[in-house]
Amino acid sequence: MLTRIDHIGIACFDLEATVEFYRTTYGFEVHHSEVNEEQGVREAMLRVNGTDDGGATWLQLLEPVRDDSPVAKWLAKNGEGVHHIAFGTADVDGEAEAIRDKGVRVLYDQPRRGSMGSRITFLHPKDCHGVLTELVTSAPTETSAEPEAH
């Protein structure tokens, strides 16, 4: 079962400038930052709200760290904007298998590492009416993380 919108992934050319835009315009603060070498991105996670499954919904700002990363190629084609949406689930393995059985292409054989120790996979956008769709199971300690003190 998919129990929340976990995050909206937004691709940008300049992570610091985009973080600053979201901070000054809306008041959202960075809860967590990391580099995901496998995905070829630097990312900042901004927590927007808690959800009734005990998790939270985030904005995930993404800047490519190498020109051959999927996000770099996407930015070169589309410019800045919403790159993907992610649904949270307690069971990314089971959901991915069930969705694959329905004929939707799942991009990874096994879930990979996502933000904050989560496990993630992606569904092919051409099978999802144009929406690159991620499934994510949070690391237990991060599920309902409150913002850091500032």
Place this chain on the structure above:
Amino acid sequence: MLTRIDHIGIACFDLEATVEFYRTTYGFEVHHSEVNEEQGVREAMLRVNGTDDGGATWLQLLEPVRDDSPVAKWLAKNGEGVHHIAFGTADVDGEAEAIRDKGVRVLYDQPRRGSMGSRITFLHPKDCHGVLTELVTSAPTETSAEPEAH
């Protein structure tokens, strides 16, 4: 203050087919459907989760009802995909004014009617790192609506 991701707006060519995709693939059901003549769209609202501000997060599936609507033009250029993201607030008027004062273009002079009796406005995507961004204040009775029985 923006207190939740209210919805993700997804543009599609065939509303019924897209609703069916979200139902059969993920189990999301339509809570509400309407035509917004001013926006030139037919829409279906799929409730994903409740939020800790007493509201909810939705998928808003949008099909244009006329060729000159903004969503029709967007689809002709981009194909199906994520059209906009929307932040929920108790005070769309005050938030729009504060954001305009920061130099971000707000597309309407006054908020207009959105889904389920809400009041909405949009921020110019070129001022928001490529993201068409909506601000929405829900109608009081719809804020935390549970799914319809099926």
